[in-house]
Amino acid sequence: MTEKNTQIIEAGMKLFAHKGFSATSVQEIATESSISKGSFYLHFKSKDDLLLAILQHQFAIISEAFDKQTATNQSPREKFIHQQAAWFSHFINHREFFIMLAKEQAIPQNETVKKLLFEKQMEAHRYYRQSMLAIYGPDVEKYSWDLTFLIDGMIHSYMRVILLSNEDIDLTKLANFILSRMDSIVKDIHNDTPLLTNDKANELLSRFLFDNETNLEKIVANLEEEIQKLDEEELFITLQVIKEEIMKEKPRIPVIQGMLSNFDDYPSLHHYRNVILGYYANKQ
Structure with missing residues (x-):
């Protein structure tokens, strides 16, 4: 990514976060980036194209944070807790942008962005399932999809809490708390028949x-x-x-x-x- 592209992405994120995606014009993004409107189109085909680049940039940062945790010598449990704390931290650091993304009605109409978000959700399911198997072992294999959707629901619920809360939250403690709740579920889950084979x-x-x-x-x-x-x-x-x-x-x-x-x-x-x-x- 060129330095100018990064400059435009950062300007776009700032404006989208404060004004909303639909209310921000290409001219405003160009002005914030200290370039002409014509120059904007040399780097991005449209405002939608810029939004896609911003999201790809965000996911790349998150992936890099996860890789740093993977590279360290940790147990699957420790790695998961630190990765989730890094995930929560990223969302807090870009709180306004992600709140806008959740509220903006125009975004789901963008099929390219919608497809990217859907693919990332599928990757998240794969990651949660692999993490549950790594932490709890092969005995939970037949319950792995139920555990995947349970922890996905918990994490997304608490993401909304930390995005909307003005209080400081210990993110490592939160990740530990969520996984402790999963411990309780796993302890008794063998008494039930899996809902999702x-x-x-x-x-x-x-x-x-x-x-x-x-x-x-x-x-x-x-x-x-x-x-x-x-x-x-x-x-x-x-x-x-x-x-x-x-x-x-x-x-x-x-x-x-x-x-x-x-x-x-x-x-x-x-x-x-x-x-x-x-x-x-x-x-x-």
Whole structure:
């Protein structure tokens, strides 16, 4: 990203936070950036394009903060708590912008922004599920999707609290508190039947994913990341066959289904197997 692009992004964030997205003009952004209106269009096609760049910039900062925690020698529990504290801190530091984003009625009409936010929500679900499995172990595998949506709901509820509160909140203590509540849930969850089995959750997610035109290639890219962690030659070969079929004008669905069955013995791949199966089931 160029220095001028960063300057315009920061100016746009400031104005959107104070005036709102719809009420801010391109001329105002240009003036705040100390450039002409014509120069603005050399860097961004439109105000919507700028909003997309701002969000991508925000997510990049959050991702970098998470990576710093991942790089340190911590237990899964410690890592999760510190990552959530970093997440909360970022939202507080950009409080006005995110409040505007939540309230602005025009934003959901922007399909590109809507798609980005949806994809990030899907990534969040994946992150929460992996975190729950890492913290509580394979015994919670069949409850992993229920735990994912429970902790996602808690975190989003407390995000609203910290965004609207004028009081200082100990963010590490808050993250600890949320995870302690999950401890209580996990302690008794084995007495219940899962509401969201892997198959049900992935069927629902695949419906949402592909109804919103999420790129199948993105799903396969995430699958490839998981396979690299497992480092099994058979899985790399399977993935290559799947990728070749997907790229064809008329993919052979039975071949894809057969290849996906090779993931049956790898629980971490079941999500991707089921999502891709759900996608092609809708094509038949």
